[in-house]
Amino acid sequence: MKITRKRFLQLSGLSLIALAARKIVRGAVNTATVESTKAIRWGMAIDLEKCRQKEGCNGCIKACHSAHNVPQFADRAHEVKWIWKQPFEDVFPFAQTQYTRDVNAGHPVLLMCNHCDDPPCIDVCPVDATWRTDDGVVTIDFHRCIGCRYCMAACPYGSRSFNWQDPRPAIPTLNPDFPTRTKGVVEKCNFCEERLAKRLAPVCVEACEEKALVFGDLEQPDSEIRKLLRSRFAVQRKPELGTGPSVYYLI
């Protein structure tokens, strides 16, 4: 059979459509299976009262930053931090009136990535370098990130840090089990994904002697964290934005 140019173009067009259709069908099937296995949603509850028991305690922060090779820069402008403390009134500016402020004012609140249910940082990433795992952890691919910092503008909690310079010289003691980063990429708390894979609790939870941090599966009605959230008054940061943080503060 002699193939004309018109016939050739028709055939190639049809094959392209067939290929695309196969991809779309496969994609649909894949998302369906992901949906059905989505059973875990990791979350954390921070007991503010227990957290402030030992004044000046930085155990969780130190443990996290040394486990994850977080560089220590002196100047505030270029600092990289995964977990840190900030005064109550900065974190919950409208939670208190001028008459009741004294109760919590000045007390530090522990901050980290909220691992939102619907994270704005993920929507904006132009290269899919940050995504939410099946168990609700918002994570970053340090090798794919192009350093546009759109996610930093999108995060309403200020949870993301950028490597303005080479972080490696500023790592006090290197942990060979966790990757270091290059300059020009964004990083943040990963809920100790690497430990969760080994069925271990996050390192900050383990480091807290006061047991102020409770980690668990928010989808399990009988988990410790769910019991706590049922019995105590808990708040999230900026719930009105609809991001659905997985980090709760017990007041």
Add this chain to the structure above:
Amino acid sequence: MSTFEKTLVGSRRYWLWIACLLLLALAGFLCYLRQLAQGLVITGLSRDVSWGLYVAQFTFFVGIAASAVTVVLPYYLHDCKQFVRVTILGELLAISAVTMAVLFILVDLGQPARILNILLHPQPQSVMFWDMIALSGYLLLNIVIATGALNAEHEHVSPSGWIRTLSIVSIPWAISIHTVTAFLYSGLPGRTYWLTAILAPRFLASAFSSGPALLILLCVVTRRLTAFDVGREAIHKLAVIVAYATAINLFFVLTEVFTAFYSEIPEHESSFEYLFVGAGGDYHLVPWMWISFLLSLIALTLLLVPRWRSDMRLLVIACFCVFFSIWLEKGLGLIIGGFVPSPLGAITRYTPTLPEWGIVCGIWAIGALMTTAFYRITFSIWEES
């Protein structure tokens, strides 16, 4: 003589200008090499103010690029004969402006070598993906349209029909590039200064006033330096467009101020307060924001009175005021205002560093070089005909 060769012919003054620009571009490139080696630490950016001059300049030049529509639309849709020449100049300016915008994004990246990830892992839910499509499409459209129109003039024939079709396509496309650029900011939940539906209309208004203002200035300068004139009527028509757009832009800004300060919602007031009265002991942007506002008012007054608007000297002053005013508002204040106060209420001072200005000047020089070369070619084609 080929088109490229036309750029190599010029007076001493022309070559001096080219040499200055090349020198600036080289200086910018050296600063950029330093940034590549040390990282963005050499800029004034910080964890709290993570976007600054680069992204603000990107936004400003997307506006300049989009403003080509202010000459394309009257010429192609309303058959505004006076714009026959200034339309080509506007389209050529758009090519330089889009290139500058893309360069500003490139120098802002922490890992520029990975830029192709945007194509390898396209993310349709990211506005940046759509901005890339809008900008590259617009660049392509303008290159094709401008070269098509210039070739037609060169051959002494009227432009082919498809050039006209593409020009009409470029009208909504121009609106789209600036709308999508506004959506980069106005869809972010935690940045109340940007979280406003009027951001895209405001961007368009400020673009349609700063863009034609720049075009008028360029026409006046080229008339002085070369024998070439786009015609008084074209300039007067452009001046009317600048007048309308400046008024609309000012109106949009004031509606924002009303909503923020009449509702008295602290989050909506805080960035305006930081920019216009200062906060947390930091007042360094306050004079600039007021200068921007006053320049807009002066420009509007000069542009509204027909007698003043038709006085070429006053018009030049007005256009300069508009351009500088919007450069301050959009090329500086808009981005910083989105980051201060930070989500945790911190007031962080951002001042661009010397190498940062160097890189910005370098990109400006590249834009000026491109525009000079384009206009040079255009003028020599016009001189022949």
